[in-house]
Amino acid sequence: TINDETVELVQPYFEMEDYTLQHGKKVCGNVAGLLSWTQAMVVFYGVNREVLPLKANLAKQEGRLKIANAEKDKAQAELDEKQAELDKVQAKFDAAMKEKMDLENDAETCKRKMQAASALIDGLSGEKVRWTQQSKEFKSQIKRLVGDILLCTGFLSYCGPFNQDFRNLLIKDLWETELRAHKIPFSEDLNIIAMLVDQPTISEWNLQGLPGDHLSIQNGIIVTKASRYPLLVDPQTQGKAWVKNKEQDNELQVNSI
Numbered sequence: 001t002i003n004d005e006t007v008e009l010v011q012p013y014f015e016m017e018d019y020t021l022q023h024g025k026k027v028c029g030n031v032a033g034l035l036s037w038t039q040a041m042v043v044f045y046g047v048n049r050e051v052l053p054l055k056a057n058l059a060k061q062e063g064r065l066k067i068a069n070a071e072k073d074k075a076q077a078e079l080d081e082k083q084a085e086l087d088k089v090q091a092k093f094d095a096a097m098k099e100k101m102d103l104e105n106d107a108e109t110c111k112r113k114m115q116a117a118s119a120l121i122d123g124l125s126g127e128k129v130r131w132t133q134q135s136k137e138f139k140s141q142i143k144r145l146v147g148d149i150l151l152c153t154g155f156l157s158y159c160g161p162f163n164q165d166f167r168n169l170l171i172k173d174l175w176e177t178e179l180r181a182h183k184i185p186f187s188e189d190l191n192i193i194a195m196l197v198d199q200p201t202i203s204e205w206n207l208q209g210l211p212g213d214h215l216s217i218q219n220g221i222i223v224t225k226a227s228r229y230p231l232l233v234d235p236q237t238q239g240k241a242w243v244k245n246k247e248q249d250n251e252l253q254v255n256s257i
Helices: 004-014 020-026 029-158 166-182 190-195 200-208 214-225 238-250
Strands: none
Touching: 004 029, 020 029, 029 166, 029 190, 029 214, 166 214, 190 214, 200 214, 214 238
């Protein structure tokens, strides 16, 4: 119920020298309490004049805050919903990208395999001519095989004691003539050495001390391939040294006479 007029009416009393709490106590305690209460009410009125608009504004702002929080909660709910949808879409996108990468890797692997297959096919197409020619050569060799085997077995059985010239005479002039007479196919350019031994074996013999000329290689074939014990006429002892080196791992025993 205090207003500006009431405060204005009591202001002259507040300006009096004896309107104080100490003077009021000298007169009466109740007067002192009343005096203190009037001063407090004026002060309260002054403060309340500033506080009431603030309270009203606070209540107004609290209402706005409540509305804003409600809108915020609604917006947050919508955001959470959209985020959940985004997460689902992102998961689908990641899965699609992974599938795409897998397909690209598979396609690249398939492409490399196709290129390798194409290169292999191209290479094999060139080999087809050689294989066809070689197949024909094999058929021809099969037809000549009987005669070639007769020449090789005759060489192993009968050519051991003779020199190179007489061996050639036996093979070229006598035996091949007999084969032609009996119409037995054989290779005109038959290489006895290539027929009976491979090149790595010849290289091994050379390392063991056997000379590399044709006669020595033929002698080595006779020693290793013939079923009968060979007789070596070896004035230079090259054959003896070769046999020792060749058979040293087999505990060869040598009897000196």
